[in-house]
Amino acid sequence: MTTDTLPGRGLLIVLNPKSGRDRSHDDPRPLIERHVPGATVHDLADGEDLARVVDAAMACEDPPTAVAMHGGDGSVSTMAHTARRHDIPLLVLPAGTFNHFSRAIGIETVDDALAAYLAGRRRRVAVAEVRADDDEPITVLDAVTLGLHPGFVAERKRRVDRLGTWIGGAAAAWRELRDAQPIRVGRGGRHARVWSVFVSVGANDEARIATLQRITLGDDRLDVRFHHARGSHTRAVASLAFGRKTTAVLRFLRLLPPESDIERMLLDDLDLTVHRAAGGELSFVHDGELVQRDGDAFRLRVKGIADALEVYTPE
Incomplete structure (x- = not known):
């Protein structure tokens, strides 16, 4: 199997190591390597801007066709806002304390998420936008x-x-x-x-x-x-x-x-x-x-x- 045909090609996965810090979350890398070896994985560094990571990837000659966020509700919400800007689908890999949105869409585990991705099951959902004074609107999932x-x-x-x-x-x-x-x-x-x-x-x-x-x-x-x-x-x-x-x-x-x-x-x-x-x-x-x-x-x-x-x- 060539690199171009590996499962996960075109998927950018961002891992937030700070999410759900006091809960036991297994390292998702073994599952990612097993199920979507063609995906690009980026570890979010301390202080690194998530939106800029995705924007830089989208500016490449071979931009991702979907983005995934391994993190909690805040990280997922930020990634959703960025996915909307680029009009690409979002895959949620739950790794937070509450994981409200991932549970709302029926994803309880990283295994659930990767299975949904490999099956190609997607749907469009409603969101809200919140704006404080004249600030830019922020995407709200829950x-x-x-x-x-x-x-x-x-x-x-x-x-x-x-x-x-x-x-x-x-x-x-x-x-x-x-x-x-x-x-x-x-x-x-x-x-x-x-x-x-x-x-x-x-x-x-x-x-x-x-x-x-x-x-x-x-x-x-x-x-x-x-x-x-x-x-x-x-x-x-x-x-x-x-x-x-x-x-x-x-x-x-x-x-x-x-x-x-x-x-x-x-x-x-x-x-x-x-x-x-x-x-x-x-x-x-x-x-x-x-x-x-x-x-x-x-x-x-x-x-x-x-x-x-x-x-x-x-x-």
Whole structure:
């Protein structure tokens, strides 16, 4: 078999060694070498820009026809944005802590991903784009969040190197429980104090408040949930639970906020003014990536885009 006919020829695989650092992820190279020996593999160096890696490859005489990302939700989201710019399909090799998007498309393991690639199974999925003030839009695969969740992510990031994601997450939850303050958001002339805002791609599970993982692929509407600041800190932090079982337990224990505190809507686009909480930071999160803003307020716009990204899927 010649190099030109090796399986995987035309596939650029980028490995992010920092993803899922406290989870046990096997080295994907043996699987890659066995199943797609013709692929080009690039190890992302510390501080290296993922988009520039792909842009450089696309500028070569023999550019890739597909890109793959071995990483977590943030890395996959960044690669999706780059794949959209170059109009090439994306293969997701899950290697993060949560892997929300890979699970949404039915890929649980690297084996699943490579099997989907070799079978040539692809489909187009909806995404969202988020824009802060006049910044360039950012591709969103799962969700955009405001309020408590960005605060939780910021606290977890401060602790992850020392405590790991799970213990760091528990410490972050305790800090949020103790110090959290509502934020003020404005939409269409109406203002409200809220603990959190969750914006997911496509209609989501009605039983959850924290819709961090999408459950549809073709729906380009935005599922928006405002958690109004009427209840306790404890219920506000409990609302961040996104697992089905955890949510059910918290609801049984009556730790989740009442339905009257949650405002839900399905929209084509969302335009908010976000104000800094008293003594807090001004920030938002998209697909697990924290973005911090200067000043006392910023404008956040999110819109859904149909059939915006082609991905490899098991079915």
